[in-house]
Amino acid sequence: MLTSICGINWGDEGKGRMVDLLSEEYDVVCRYQGGNNAGHTVINDKGKFILNLLPSGILRENVVNVLGNGMVVDIRHLTEEANRLRAQGIRITPENLKISDKAVITMPYHVLMDCLEEERLADKKFGSTRRGIAPVYADKYMKKAFRMGELLNPDLLYRRVKDIVEWKNLTVEKGYGHAPVTTEEVVEYFRTYGEPLKEYICDTGLYLNEANKAGKKIMFEAQLGALRDIDFGIYPYTSSSSTIAAYAPIGAGVPNLKIDRSIGIMKAYSTCVGEGPFTAEYFGEKAVKLREAGGEYGAATGRPRRVGPFDVVASRYGIRCQGADEIALTKLDVLSGHEELEVCTAYELNGKKLVEFPFTDVLDACKPVFETMKGWNCDISACRKPSDLPKEALDYIRFIEKACECRIRYVSVGAEREAYIKMY
Numbered sequence: 333m334l335t336s337i338c339g340i341n342w343g344d345e346g347k348g349r350m351v352d353l354l355s356e357e358y359d360v361v362c363r364y365q366g367g368n369n370a371g372h373t374v375i376n377d378k379g380k381f382i383l384n385l386l387p388s389g390i391l392r393e394n395v396v397n398v399l400g401n402g403m404v405v406d407i408r409h410l411t412e413e414a415n416r417l418r419a420q421g422i423r424i425t426p427e428n429l430k431i432s433d434k435a436v437i438t439m440p441y442h443v444l445m446d447c448l449e450e451e452r453l454a455d456k457k458f459g460s461t462r463r464g465i466a467p468v469y470a471d472k473y474m475k476k477a478f479r480m481g482e483l484l485n486p487d488l489l490y491r492r493v494k495d496i497v498e499w500k501n502l503t504v505e506k507g508y509g510h511a512p513v514t515t516e517e518v519v520e521y522f523r524t525y526g527e528p529l530k531e532y533i534c535d536t537g538l539y540l541n542e543a544n545k546a547g548k549k550i551m552f553e554a555q556l557g558a559l560r561d562i563d564f565g566i567y568p569y570t571s572s573s574s575t576i577a578a579y580a581p582i583g584a585g586v587p588n589l590k591i592d593r594s595i596g597i598m599k600a601y602s603t604c605v606g607e608g609p610f611t612a613e614y615f616g617e618k619a620v621k622l623r624e625a626g627g628e629y630g631a632a633t634g635r636p637r638r639v640g641p642f643d644v645v646a647s648r649y650g651i652r653c654q655g656a657d658e659i660a661l662t663k664l665d666v667l668s669g670h671e672e673l674e675v676c677t678a679y680e681l682n683g684k685k686l687v688e689f690p691f692t693d694v695l696d697a698c699k700p701v702f703e704t705m706k707g708w709n710c711d712i713s714a715c716r717k718p719s720d721l722p723k724e725a726l727d728y729i730r731f732i733e734k735a736c737e738c739r740i741r742y743v744s745v746g747a748e749r750e751a752y753i754k755m756y
C-alpha cells in the first residue's frame with residue numbers, strides 16, 4: 333500500500349507531525365522532493381525534533397527511511413542533522429536510512445549562488461531560504477549536477493570536478509564577481525561529507541519495489557505545499573520542485589507504482605513564509621495575535637510567518653492539485669478564544685467574485701471576501717473525540733469540509749503526537 337502525505341496550502345501545515353503520527357502503521361517513509369529548506373517539527377515521547385532532510389519516520393524504530401531521487405541533498409547538512417538526532421538518542425544506520433544514488437548533491441557553491449542572487453535582487457528578492465535549492469535544481473536540469481551515486485566511484489567523480497568548476501566560475505567569478513570556486517575545495521567537500529555516506533547510498537527505487545512486492549506499507553512525505561509547487565504554485569514565488577502527490581512515485585523512484593491514498597494536510601488557518609501573493613493576509617494586531625497563538629516562526633529559518641484566516645479558494649485548489657482523498661486539519665486549537673472567526677470564501681477581482689484559484693499574475697489585484705463564523709472560548713487541546721469539541725468548533729470543521737468538498741478525517745489540537753481527533 334502506498335500513501336502520500338502532502339501539503340494543501342503554502343507549507344508548514346504540520347506534515348511532519350502527521351507523518352510521525354500515522355507512520356506507526358507503515359514500514360517505509362520516503363521523502364521525494366526538495367532539500368533542507370524543509371522544516372518539520374515533531375514532538376513525541378522521545379522529545380522535540382526539527383527535521384530538514386530526514387524523513388519524519390526516522391523517529392520510529394521499525395521504519396526504514398528513504399531519501400528519493402527527486403531530492404537535492406546537502407551532504408554537510410545531512411551529516412550534521414543526523415548527528416544532532418543521534419545525540420538525541422535516535423538510531424540512524426544504513427539499515428534504517430537509504431539514500432538514492434540518483435539524488436542530486438547540493439554543493440556549497442549552490443548556497444553561495446542563492447545568497448549572491450538574493451543580494452543582487454535586494455528589495456525584489458524571492459524570499460529564498462538561501463539553502464541553494466533553486467541553483468541546485470537548475471544545475472540538475474542543466475545536467476551539470478553531481479549525484480549521490482557518483483560518491484561510490486570517487487576516481488570518476490573527481491575527474492568531472494574540474495570541468496564543472498570551470499563552468500560554475502563563469503557565473504560565480506565572471507558573473508557575480510565573487511572569488512572563484514576551486515577544484516580542491518570541491519574534492520575536499522566530497523571527501524569530508526560524501527565518502528562517509530557511501531554505505532547509505534543505493535538504488536532506492538529497487539528497494540521500494542521489493543518492499544512493495546513484499547507487502548510493506550510505504551508512505552511518501554512531501555515538503556512544502558501545493559501553492560509552492562513549481563508548476564501549480566504561485567510561480568515564481570514557489571519552490572523549485574514538485575510538491576504534489578502525483579510526483580511522489582517519480583521522486584521516490586517507483587514511477588511504475590500508483591498511490592492508493594493521498595492524505596492532504598491542511599491548516600485551520602493560513603500561513604505563508606517569504607514573498608509572494610497571499611490574498612487573505614492579516615496585518616497589524618490581528619496578524620500578531622494569530623502568529624503568536626500559532627507560534628508561526630519558520631522551523632528552517634526562524635522567519636516570522638505571514639498569517640491569515642482559512643482560505644477556501646486556495647485550499648480547494650490545493651486539494652485538487654494533491655488529489656487528496658481525505659484531509660488532516662491541523663492546529664485547530666490555535667483558533668480558540670475568538671468571539672468570531674473569519675473565513676475567506678472567495679476573492680474579488682475588479683468587482684467580480686472568484687471562487688476558483690486564478691493565474692498568479694492577477695492574485696495581487698484580488699481582495700479577500702470574508703464570511704464570519706462564531707468562535708469558541710474554551711481550550712480544546714485536551715479534546716480527543718468529536719463529541720469533546722464545542723459546537724462552534726464542530727461547525728467550523730463542517731463548514732470547511734463542505735466548502736472544500738473533501739472529508740476531514742483527522743483534526744489536530746496540539747503539537748504532541750497524541751493531540752488529535754479522529755473524525756470518522
Ligand code: GDP
Binds near residue numbers: 347371374662
Ligand atoms: P511541516 O513543515 O508541514 O511539517 O510543518 P511545521 O513543522 O513547519 O509547522 C507546524 C508547527 O505546528 C510545528 O511547530 C508543530 O509542532 C506545530 N503543530 C503541529 N500540529 C499542531 C497542532 O495541532 N496544534 C498546535 N498548537 N501546534 C501544532
Ligand code: MG
Binds near residue numbers: 370372631
Ligand atoms: Mg515546515
